[in-house]
Amino acid sequence: MAHQRSLILCKADAVERGLVGEIIARFERRGYIISGLKLLRVSQELARRHYAEHEGKPFFNGLVEYITGSPIVAMVVEGEDAIEGCRSTIGATNPIKAAPGSIRGDYGQTIGRNLVHGSDSPESGEREVQLWFTPEELFARDHDQKEWLVSA
Numbered sequence: 001m002a003h004q005r006s007l008i009l010c011k012a013d014a015v016e017r018g019l020v021g022e023i024i025a026r027f028e029r030r031g032y033i034i035s036g037l038k039l040l041r042v043s044q045e046l047a048r049r050h051y052a053e054h055e056g057k058p059f060f061n062g063l064v065e066y067i068t069g070s071p072i073v074a075m076v077v078e079g080e081d082a083i084e085g086c087r088s089t090i091g092a093t094n095p096i097k098a099a100p101g102s103i104r105g106d107y108g109q110t111i112g113r114n115l116v117h118g119s120d121s122p123e124s125g126e127r128e129v130q131l132w133f134t135p136e137e138l139f140a141r142d143h144d145q146k147e148w149l150v151s152a
Helices: 012-016 020-029 044-050 060-069 082-090 103-107 122-132
Strands: 003-010 033-040 072-080 116-118 139-141 148-150
Touching: 003 020, 003 082, 003 122, 012 020, 012 060, 012 072, 020 033, 020 072, 020 082, 020 103, 033 139, 044 060, 044 122, 072 082, 072 122, 082 103, 082 116, 082 122
Parallel strands: none
Antiparallel strands: 003 072, 003 116, 033 072, 139 148
């Protein structure tokens, strides 16, 4: 097993519906560490960089508009095999097809309002974490888990 970091975004629908605490709790209950957390309004530049792989696709502008339209919560979740574990916790992109017990399966409404983003690979996780957080905004536990250390 590999120690990994995943960027998790609680999108506007999660914030507006008061589901951020429940979403955080689901990752913590699985044993993952929240090493970065912030509420923010996303700039056009950050949104375009985050969704760069989708530029030119018909839904690109909608993605950018949605993520920049309301505050979101960004967090870094880490632990053993965090990418796969977080994606399992989140559920399928289409909430109608997401398994019951997953975040999207329990709370999602439509594919365009599916509550959460999670990194899809270890490489994406590292790229996205660096895009959304500075080193000074990230913390880690020491090996004895007795104190928090700045990751920088």
